[in-house]
Amino acid sequence: MTREEVLLDFTSRFHEDILDLYDKSRSRVYVTITPESILRIGTYLFRNVGARFNIASGTDMPPNIEILYHFIVEDINLLISLRVLLDREDPVIDSLGRDIEAMNWIEREMSELLGITFTGHPDPRRLLLADNWPEGVYPLRQDYEEWDETADRTRGI
Amino acid sequence: MMGRTIIPIGPYHPLQEEPEFFTLTVEGETVVDIDVRIGYNHRGIEKLSELKTFENSTFVIERICGICSTSHPFAYTRAVEDVFPMEVPIRAKYIRTIIAEGERIHSHLLWLGLAGHFIGYNTVYMWAWKLREEILDVLEILSGNRNNYAMFKPGGVRRDIKAGDIPVCLKKIDSILPTLDMLKKAVLDDPVLHARLKGVGVMTYQEAIDFSALGPTSRASGVARDVRKDSPYGAYQEMEWDMIVTQNGDVFDKAVVRILEMFESAKIMKYCLNNLPDGEIDANIMDVPPGEGIGHIEAPRGETFHYVKSDGTNRPVRHKVRAPTFMNLPTYKATVQGETISDATIILAAIDPCYCCTERIAVKDPRGRLLYNGKDLVQLSREKTEKMKRRMGVR
Numbered sequence: 001m002t003r004e005e006v007l008l009d010f011t012s013r014f015h016e017d018i019l020d021l022y023d024k025s026r027s028r029v030y031v032t033i034t035p036e037s038i039l040r041i042g043t044y045l046f047r048n049v050g051a052r053f054n055i056a057s058g059t060d061m062p063p064n065i066e067i068l069y070h071f072i073v074e075d076i077n078l079l080i081s082l083r084v085l086l087d088r089e090d091p092v093i094d095s096l097g098r099d100i101e102a103m104n105w106i107e108r109e110m111s112e113l114l115g116i117t118f119t120g121h122p123d124p125r126r127l128l129l130a131d132n133w134p135e136g137v138y139p140l141r142q143d144y145e146e147w148d149e150t151a152d153r154t155r156g157i
Numbered sequence: 158m159m160g161r162t163i164i165p166i167g168p169y170h171p172l173q174e175e176p177e178f179f180t181l182t183v184e185g186e187t188v189v190d191i192d193v194r195i196g197y198n199h200r201g202i203e204k205l206s207e208l209k210t211f212e213n214s215t216f217v218i219e220r221i222c223g224i225c226s227t228s229h230p231f232a233y234t235r236a237v238e239d240v241f242p243m244e245v246p247i248r249a250k251y252i253r254t255i256i257a258e259g260e261r262i263h264s265h266l267l268w269l270g271l272a273g274h275f276i277g278y279n280t281v282y283m284w285a286w287k288l289r290e291e292i293l294d295v296l297e298i299l300s301g302n303r304n305n306y307a308m309f310k311p312g313g314v315r316r317d318i319k320a321g322d323i324p325v326c327l328k329k330i331d332s333i334l335p336t337l338d339m340l341k342k343a344v345l346d347d348p349v350l351h352a353r354l355k356g357v358g359v360m361t362y363q364e365a366i367d368f369s370a371l372g373p374t375s376r377a378s379g380v381a382r383d384v385r386k387d388s389p390y391g392a393y394q395e396m397e398w399d400m401i402v403t404q405n406g407d408v409f410d411k412a413v414v415r416i417l418e419m420f421e422s423a424k425i426m427k428y429c430l431n432n433l434p435d436g437e438i439d440a441n442i443m444d445v446p447p448g449e450g451i452g453h454i455e456a457p458r459g460e461t462f463h464y465v466k467s468d469g470t471n472r473p474v475r476h477k478v479r480a481p482t483f484m485n486l487p488t489y490k491a492t493v494q495g496e497t498i499s500d501a502t503i504i505l506a507a508i509d510p511c512y513c514c515t516e517r518i519a520v521k522d523p524r525g526r527l528l529y530n531g532k533d534l535v536q537l538s539r540e541k542t543e544k545m546k547r548r549m550g551v552r
Contacts, residue, residue, distance in 0.1 A: 025242050027388060028451060052382070053369045054453065055484075057464045057477035068464065070451065074387040079451055102369035105487055106479075128196035139204060 003076045006049065010080075014041055020083075030068075032083040038069070039094045041082060045071045046100055051080065053102045058110040060141045065091045065114060086116065095121040113140040161189070164498070166505075168197045177486075179505065186497045191489050206476040211237055211311055211445055214473065218463075219305050221478065224267060227260045228456030229463070229478065230309035235390060235452030236463040237311040240445055246437040247392075249313040254391040255429045256300060256308050257454070258422040263292040264457035265415040265422075268506075269344070272412060275503055276353055277539030284340050291333045295326045313439030323430050330423055330430075337423075341416050352545050354409035358492040358504030361406060368488045371459025371481045373414040374507075378406035384455040391454075396428040408507040445471070456481055499537040 001009070007029065011018060017037035022030040033041055045051045054070035069082040086093060095118035097104040107118045108127040115138040118124070129139075137147050167178035176197035182190035202221055206214045218229045231253060238245060245253075266289040273281025293303045299318055300306035308314050344350060360370065365378040375382050383400045385393040401417040403410040447469040453462045459481030466475040492504050 025239075028239070028242075030449075052366075054460070054462050055464075055477070055479040057475065059466060059475040070462070070464070072388070072453075074382060077388045079388075079453075081451070101367045101487065101490075102484060105483060126196070128199040130196065139201065 001076070003078050006073060006076060006078065010045075010049070013044070017041060027077050028079050028081070030081045030083055032085070035084050035086055035093050038082070038084055039096065042069060042071075042096045042103075043099060045080065045082075046102075049073060050075075053100065054079070056103070056106050056110065058114045058116060058140070060088070060114060062142060063088050065116060067093070067110065067116070069096075091116040092119060093117075094119055097121050097123075112138070114138050115141065160184070168194070179489075181493070181498070181501060183498055186499070188493050188496055188498065188501055191493045193486060193489060195486070203476055203478055206478075207473055210471045211467075211473065214476065215309055215311070216307065218478070219307065219309075222480065223304060224264050225260055225456045225458065225461075226305045227257050227309070228454060228461045229480075231257055231391075232452040232454045232456075232461040232463040233465070233476075233478075234309050234311045235454060236450045236465040237445060237452070237467075238442075239450030239452055240448045240465060240467050241442075242450070243312075243440065243442070245313050245440055247434050248317075248436045249438045249440075250390075251392045251429045251433050252299075252314045252318055252438065253309065254393065255318070255426055256296065256306055257391065258426045258429075259292055259296045259299070261422045261457045262419045262426075263289045263296070265419050266292065268415060269340075269412065272503065272506060273344075275506060275535060275538060276350075277542045278350070281340070281344060284336070284343075288333050288336055288340070291329055295329050298322050298326055298329075310439070311445070312442035313437070315439075317438050318430075318433065323433070327427060327430055330427055334420075334423060337419060341420075344416060345413065348549060349542060349546050351409065352549065353542050354412065354503070355405070355407055357408045357500050358496060358507055359405065359407045360488055360492050364488065364491040365406070368491065369484050370488050371484050372455065372457070373411055373418065374459060374485045374488065376400070376402045377410040377414045379404045384453055384460050388453065392429055393425070395432075396425060398425055408503055411507045444469070458482060459485060499541045502535065502538050 011021065014033070014037065017033050018031055019034060020032040024030060046053055051071035051073045054072055056067055056069045059066045064085045065088050067084045067086065069084070071080045071082070072078070073080065084093065091114070093116065095107055097107045097118065098120045104123060105127060107121055108123065108125065110116050111118055111124065112126050112129050134147055138144065162183050164181040164183055165178065166181065168176045178194040178197070180192040181188050202217060205217055209217060215230050215233060218233045219226050221229045266285045270282040270285035270289070273279065273285065296306065297303050299322065300308050300316060308316055360374070360378045362379045365375040365380045370378070370380070371382070379402060381400060381402045386400050398421045401414045401421065403413055445467045447467055449464065449466045451464050453460050461481060462479040464475070464477040465473050468474045489505065493501055496504060
């Protein structure tokens with residue numbers, strides 16, 4: 001399928017869930033979708049279109065938390081980034097890691113660094129942070145404050 | 158039911174870059190379950206990068222990894238350039254490609270040497286690392302450093318290649334090719350290595366797809382996936398070169414992919430050095446506009462992915478870094494289960510993450526008596542090779 005066919009098929013299939021589509025360049029498309037539809041759309045891209053899952057990136061943008069799921073369709077060199085906006089006070093979204101092994105780790109990482117809850121994640125343990133890191137402190141949030149009095153994290157600022 | 162023993166591996170390991178902690182559950186000699194814990198080396202670079210200007214971030218990013226210190230700046234600068242989006246001058250593209258391919262050769266040689274060391278082939282280890290020095294010399298001539306080359310900046314490169322250096326570099330690359338060829342034959346034609354590594358730690362095509370495995374780890378399982386071919390960048394579309402894909406997915410095939418890739422990399426490097434176009438090396442970008450950009454490139458271990466979000470100031474609002482090992486590491490679940498402990502070391506090493514902390518492996522029986530430590534496990538792996546040699550009548 002060509003780039004246009006893939007995009008047309010995608011938009012017509014999920015037109016109710018797509019809030020915005022930004023066709024940035026030949027190889028980059030950003031699609032804003034409703035959080036409820038992530039399971040259908042993510043699984044469709046991965047299993048049916050045959051896209052490879054690059055990674056997801058979470059950003060704290062008050063009053064929202066934004067997640068971008070990056071998928072690349074390698075045959076046509078098209079990187080589709082699915083954008084989801086969550087409520088910052090209660091960021092909850094369905095877990096894709098339950099069905100797709102490749103997303104298991106990044107969801108664990110986002111849940112500890114940004115405090116996003118992934119419902120149905122098979123293994124919701126911490127991935128990167130240390131054992132003595134307090135619960136409810138999320139280092140990638142904008143309002144993160146140093147909690148460890150002994151830590152020196154001023155280098156390079 | 159046979160009793161289960163838990164083997165902790167890690168978290169400190171002295172050989173490659175990442176500390177990790179593996180928990181192997183074994184029944185007798187067979188590994189039945191594996192769990193990985195990472196995070197010991199989490200330095201918060203994504204957060205740190207938000208405090209630096211776009212240009213300064215390049216140097217922090219370069220220090221993420223000591224082995225592939227080009228792949229991260231390469232992906233990062235491409236992400237910043239994608240915010241515009243803009244193209245860098247053609248000469249800068251060639252220089253970037255030369256450095257990236259030199260790095261691929263030295264990284265694969267490093268892996269090959271360590272892999273040889275682990276199964277008791279110290280000759281391979283010595284030869285591979287000797288050749289690696291020659292490539293590091295080339296990189297030192299071109300960039301001034303053996304590692305952490307500091308060649309990249311958003312919009313171009315920081316240092317030009319002098320015309321007088323090119324023949325010296327070409328001669329050095331040519332001089333290692335015959336030895337590399339010998340090494341290739343020594344590894345690929347060795348009956349003991351065939352017996353030792355074939356069919357060990359197999360990852361199927363479907364598993365490679367499900368885990369979104371990258372680089373040589375996926376190409377050994379028949380997944381023809383290479384960012385240099387799929388999303389051409391740098392100077393890769395300017396010349397003919399082959400993507401190396403094998404079908405079996407075992408440790409041997411992963412070694413084959415890496416060995417053959419070095420020849421392709423040498424070919425690309427030589428083409429770029431011979432055909433280096435004239436012109437500017439830097440587009441001198443001033444302000445990065447608001448927006449977001451994605452840069453991904455093929456590092457020696459697979460795709461490195463960077464995402465940069467800019468709000469029009471001189472610092473990124475968000476900088477996401479994804480190294481290839483992040484996707485390749487979880488494939489252990491598919492490859493190690495069902496194998497023996499003496500093979501676990503080489504399988505864990507086969508995706509080229511790191512040499513998994515072998516000095517600190519300790520095997521204890523249920524009453525807490527020490528059965529093996531790291532040295533013993535490497536010894537186990539070597540003894541298996543020796544046993545095979547005797548059985549096959551090879552000396």
